[in-house]
Amino acid sequence: MAPRTATIPVAQMPQQAGVRGPQDDWTGIIDRKERRRLQNRINQRSYRLRQIRRHKVDQPPEESSGAMIASRPTNNGNDDKVLGEFQCKLGQLRIYSLMRDFETSALESYSKNSPNQDHLLSLPKFNIQRAIIDNTVAMGMTMEWMNDDDAVSIFNMQGPGISEALIPASLRPTIVQRRIPHHPWLDFFPFPNLRDNLIAVQDEIDDEELCHDLMAFWDTRNAGPMLLVWGPSWMPGSWEMTPAFVKKWGFLLGGCEELLQSSDCITGYEEAVLSASQCGVVVRGLILCNPHSPLGRCFPEEKIKELMNLCERYQIHFISDEIYALSTWENKETWDSPPMPFVSALAVPTDGVIDPGLVHVLLGMSKDFGANGLRIGYLISQHNCNLCTALQSVALCSYVSSISDHLAAEILENVDWVDGYISSNRC
Secondary structure (H helix, E strand, O other): OOOOOOOOOOOOOHHHOOOOOHHHOOOOOOOHHHHHHHHHHHHHHHHHHHHHHHHHHHOOOOOOOOOEEEOOOOOOOOHHHHHHOOOOOOOOOOHHHHHHHHHHHHHHHHHOOOOOOOHHHHHHHHHHHHHHHHHHHHOOOOHHHHOOOOOOOHHHOOOOEEEHHHOOHHHOOOHHHHHOOOOHHHHOOOOHHHHHHHHHOOOOOOHHHHHHHHHOOOOOOOOOOOEEEOOOOOOHHHEEEOHHHHHHHHHHOOOOHHHHHHOOOHHHHHHHHHHHHHOOOOOOEEEEEOOOOOOOOOOOHHHHHHHHHHHHHOOOEEEEEOOOHHHOOOOHHHOOOOOOOOOOHHHOOOOOOOOHHHEEEEEEOOOOOOOHHHOOEEEEOOOOHHHHHHHHHHHHHHOOOHHHHHHHHHHHHOHHHHHHHHHHHOO
């Protein structure tokens, strides 16, 4: 009989307390800067959790008929103090003085009817700085609190506070903002999905770098603005993103339809087409994944039209991959706000927008029906006979099996079953 071997218990080292996964584990990291960054991430996360637990004990929630949000005392001082208290760690220590100098210089050149073009380099980021301040105050927070590295969002707190009805609709907290501890700096964007996305990756991104990119108006070496604010800071339509923001921070934009609508992102696609042309590359098609995979977000009809119009100008085929078309989310009980409805490219009027012969749609049964084993896909091109003829010839080399053909036909002909199956998958 073989001897029984003693088991050795495996546990985290004390130094690994607070580590959630391999991405947080600083033990064994040689680079001092990277090790310190990971340690700071864990320490701040632990501190925020302790603050929330302590606040829940010290400030038990009061019963109220309306939604209330915990608050900090508003700043009763002058605007100088408010402006001077918020700054990036990567920025100048004299940020408030720089802001005042900029305002004075800009006003002077304007009054002399000789605007200084150099002011345009700093103005976009200066406006972002102002927008942060305005939105922070609108949510009942102070800049002093915002500037604390260990601060916890008021939306994570319980206790006496201001009525949610007093906060602009675009800035009211989402379920994610209420449930996940985060720094209040992530609350000022008037786009709920962008705030949720930022909170989801708050431990992975360099928030100081993002802060610097958005509003370092003092840094003339920086490569231009990332975001633009043209009107009231709490209105989503006042914000616009630049191609530079999309290139560097585009992974944060999942579901941010309002920001996408207000931004001239078509310019970025056009620049890509022209850049390819200069390199001798001819762009033949633009493929749009709608609904998006893996985020499941849908593109608004107006944005689809803009992309179609771009394809028309450069005679590019518009190919809409709609393989998830029937699986868009419809459970209204989980909505923070109504999602963007799915619109097929086949339902978009093409008159005056694009030659319908350039519009094609891809579909299949692998996603909506969970039937990837059938190996069936379709390409719908309603106004391009030459393409359809060519595809028929190519399809002979990889024709669908008779069994798959029969099963697919049986499924699709049972309309009642299909409607019930699709409906249950959407809930």
